[in-house]
Amino acid sequence: MDGVAPPGDHLANAETVEVADRRRGFGRSGLERRYQELLDGFAEFGIRVRRAEQDACTEGPGFYVLRVVPDRGVSPDTVLARVPALKLKLGLASEQAIRANIDRGAIVFEVPKKDEDRYPVMAKELWARVEWPTNQLYAPLGEDVSGAVVGIDFSSAESPHLLVAGTTGSGKSVALEALLQGLARAYRPELLQFAMVDPKGTELVGFETDPHLLGDIGMFADDAIAILSDAVDEMDRRYSMFRQSRVRSLPDYNATAAQPLPWRVIVLDEYADLTADKEDRKVIEEKLQRLSQKARACGIHVIVATQKPSAAVLSTTIRSNLPAQLALRVRSAVDSRVIMDEAGAETLAGKGDAFFRTAKGIVRIQCAMLGS
Numbered sequence: 431m432d433g434v435a436p437p438g439d440h441l442a443n444a445e446t447v448e449v450a451d452r453r454r455g456f457g458r459s460g461l462e463r464r465y466q467e468l469l470d471g472f473a474e475f476g477i478r479v480r481r482a483e484q485d486a487c488t489e490g491p492g493f494y495v496l497r498v499v500p501d502r503g504v505s506p507d508t509v510l511a512r513v514p515a516l517k518l519k520l521g522l523a524s525e526q527a528i529r530a531n532i533d534r535g536a537i538v539f540e541v542p543k544k545d546e547d548r549y550p551v552m553a554k555e556l557w558a559r560v561e562w563p564t565n566q567l568y569a570p571l572g573e574d575v576s577g578a579v580v581g582i583d584f585s586s587a588e589s590p591h592l593l594v595a596g597t598t599g600s601g602k603s604v605a606l607e608a609l610l611q612g613l614a615r616a617y618r619p620e621l622l623q624f625a626m627v628d629p630k631g632t633e634l635v636g637f638e639t640d641p642h643l644l645g646d647i648g649m650f651a652d653d654a655i656a657i658l659s660d661a662v663d664e665m666d667r668r669y670s671m672f673r674q675s676r677v678r679s680l681p682d683y684n685a686t687a688a689q690p691l692p693w694r695v696i697v698l699d700e701y702a703d704l705t706a707d708k709e710d711r712k713v714i715e716e717k718l719q720r721l722s723q724k725a726r727a728c729g730i731h732v733i734v735a736t737q738k739p740s741a742a743v744l745s746t747t748i749r750s751n752l753p754a755q756l757a758l759r760v761r762s763a764v765d766s767r768v769i770m771d772e773a774g775a776e777t778l779a780g781k782g783d784a785f786f787r788t789a790k791g792i793v794r795i796q797c798a799m800l801g802s
């Protein structure tokens with residue numbers, strides 16, 4: 431397990447996870463009761479549906495998912511049209527929406543939980559469930575509506591650089607910290623370096639003494655420019671080393687090299703503050719563009735975070751340079767479109783409820799939090 435700290439070193443042991451799992455959510459019996467209510471509801475309307483054979487009901491931190499199969503001769507439209515009646519029966523609030531879909535031969539209802547039934551996703555428990563890869567830079571972000579782990583693979587062409595955006599209180603800092611701590615726990619400092627800019631000086635303090643940190647945590651636009659320029663130079667240096675060794679990527683290089691090259695993750699928090707000045711903004715955007723074009727193969731990755739996801743702050747170029755997006759709750763559908771090209775993030779519940787979008791598609795997740 432080269433590159434990954436041994437389990438037990440930093441991960442909760444299996445027993446703790448078991449106990450925690452049983453304590454959280456409404457569990458199997460609560461889930462079955464809700465499933466029965468769903469079936470009863472359809473029976474009352476005389477709509478014949480049966481239990482899906484696979485994953486009939488699954489529970490996640492903020493949602494539960496129920497799957498039914500219409501009997502022969504029952505049109506899926508008849509089933510889908512009952513969403514408002516289900517909403518009433520399950521006692522949901524007006525702003526909570528049931529999403530209905532057709533998937534693998536079943537009709538799927540994603541039902542939001544009441545606040546008191548939601549449970550947090552604890553980062554330590556999540557880390558313990560993950561098989562950390564050694565040849566990719568990967569970290570879990572949270573759980574999807576069914577409770578499955580969702581993570582970001584920075585080494586994949588689908589998600590090399592990440593935008594994290596959401597309004598104040600949406601859970602941006604918590605999500606970012608859990609992501610970065612996950613990386614720090616899994617990859618030794620010889621294999622991973624952080625370069626960080628935190629204009630507020632409060633968000634990333636947890637990393638001040640972290641052995642992964644390159645230099646100091648920056649505060650100003652000049653610091654961001656220095657970090658990005660250095661990364662561009664490092665990228666060019668790495669490519670010439672790759673050419674000499676006739677390899678194409680960091681894992682290939684490290685497989686043969688005596689001295690491994692570390693992954694480098696650059697974090698720019700409060701991007702709006704860093705790019706307030708027009709000249710600075712031009713330089714920062716230009717460097718980001720160079721990095722986004724070819725930094726992935728040499729193991730350099732960028733995370734940009736902002737609480738002001740407006741078109742003025744995030745130009746289309748910058749957005750397209752950050753192919754993965756974690757959209758937490760935002761104020762308006764317009765902001766949501768700036769982040770992830772579609773509306774929806776304005777309807778999120780806050781506190782780590784998020785859409786994670788990559789070239790592969792969008793998943794709704796509950797982001798992990800560190801906790802004690």
Ligand SMILES: Nc1ncnc2c1ncn2[C@@H]1O[C@H](COP(=O)(O)OP(=O)(O)O)[C@@H](O)[C@H]1O
Pocket residue numbers: 550551596597598599600601602603604605781782783796797798799
């Ligand atoms: N993933 C999460 N799980 C549970 N609660 C969360 C989560 N993320 C945020 N919260 C709650 O929301 C509050 C605000 O989160 P924070 O990350 O500071 O927001 P932001 O940085 O977007 O302003 C936190 O103090 C916490 O109580």
Ligand SMILES: [Mg+2]
Pocket residue numbers: 602603604633
């Ligand atoms: Mg914050």
